Amino acid sequence: MASWADIQKLASDLQRVQLSQSSKKLSEVNCIEVLQNLIASQLIDVVYTRDGQSYVTKKHLETEIKNECIAAGGRAPLTDVAVALNIDFDHIERTARLIVSQDDEFTLSNAELFAT
Known part of the structure; x- marks a missing residue:
């Protein structure tokens, strides 16, 4: 296993x-096939958007959520983040809780993420 x-x-x-x-470039179809094989082999873990057309890695989702909070002036309702990122609320909430447990600069209260 890699x-x-x-x-x-x-x-x-x-x-x-x-x-x-x-x-020497891979076609878009070949890139998609490589990614699908990595996902099927569980070598990368992704979260799909609500429309199912695209996905992000869980690590990148953490970064996107942090960025949304900072861009919103340090206070971001998770519902707004879910809409902005087009990701199901459950994934946003789970990832926000993970962020708070790993990073002291963020807190979570009443479904809002705060950057301190």
């Missing part, structure tokens, strides 16, 4: 190739 470091190395190699000559 380690996370191996996956990150492959991702950086893929990005470098995608930015190079067009003859």
